[in-house]
Amino acid sequence: MSKVYHSLPLDEEKLDDDSTTFASTTRTLSIDSDSERAGFVPRVRHRLAQHWMWLGHAVLLTTSVTLFTLSFCARNAKPNDATYTSAYSSYSPAAVAVRYETTRFTNLTPVVEGPFVGFGPEVDLAWDYIANDIGDTMISEEELDKLGLPRNSLKITHPRTGEVGYRAALEVFHQLHCLNLVRQAVYKDYYKHHGGDVGGADSKEDLMGHVDHCIETLRTNLMCQSDIGIFTFKLFPEYGFADDDYWPDFNTLHTCRNFEAVRSWAVEHTVAWDHNV
Known part of the structure; x- marks a missing residue:
């Protein structure tokens, strides 16, 4: 049998070519897409x-x-007062009263005058204000433990609230009391006739024992504080000193705790009034 060939229409040939081209293009695009x-x-x-x-x-x-x-x-x-006090002082319920201030000492010249200098009724009143007109306070058992003090300390009852606690006092007022006693001992010829700690002593031995106690108290505290303030030397011609006679100049700057703030706290918290310390 002889083979018969039929010619394809032009459109079918083109379609076949297009199909081949499309398939090839599709494969190419697929490869390119995979590559990309x-x-x-x-x-x-x-x-x-x-x-x-x-x-x-x-x-x-x-x-x-x-x-x-x-x-x-x-x-x-700059740390606030409470932070500074807490960091550099032992515990005290009075820490809340501390206010720091920078002040210049102005009365420490070679010859001094002032309300605390010498003896007499007015001088005694000035010393009473800073050393004696403040009673003792009361602390709780918890505060006693914070201070590391024994529980057999003297107990008292608060006169207004009825609470029971331990009798306590601030060190600053004991130190001022001691300094006042030393002052009175210096002017003992006056105070032996006018009462005070000197005139009220039972004997010379008792007085000297009290003075020795106070001197040791002040020494201990001064060495504890170890003030590192600096003073220089200058001439004081207004006092009639020689032109080459230099004296220490103690009128220097100091950072101090405001005494009135501490005193006000102590007065506000007073529960007892005798001063046998």
Whole structure:
């Protein structure tokens, strides 16, 4: 049998060619798409890695600046009175009354005058105000434990509230009492006739024992404080000293606790009034 060939219409040939071309193009696009996809993923990962790297640098920089600022502020900030007192003083319920102030001593010239100098009724009134017109206070058992003091200390009953606690006093007033006693002992010819701790002593031995106790109290506290303030030397021609006679200049700046604030706290918390200390 002989083979018969039929010619295809032109449109069918074109369609067949187009189909072949489309298939080839599709395969090419598929290959290109796979290639692009394969290249795109690493690029995205690289960009993400760069993004996180810069973000990490930014976080570290921000943290460093913040810590530096906080450190600078902490180093240069002035602590408040309560913080300073708590850090550098033993516990005291009166710490809430402490107010620090910078003041210049102005009456420490070679020759001094003032309400606390010498003897006499007016001088005694001035000393009574700072040393004697303040009673003792009362602390709780919890406060006693904070102070590390024994529980067999003297117990008292608060006259207004009826609470039971321990009798206590502030050191500053005992120290001023002691200084006042030494002052009276210096002017004993006057005070042996005018009462006070000197005139009220039962014997010379009792008086000297009290004075020795007070001198030791003041020595202990002065050495404990160890004032590191600086004084210089200058001429005082107004007192008739020689032109080359230099004297210490004690009129210097000091950071002090406001005495009136502490005294007011003590008066407000007074529960007992005798001064046998």
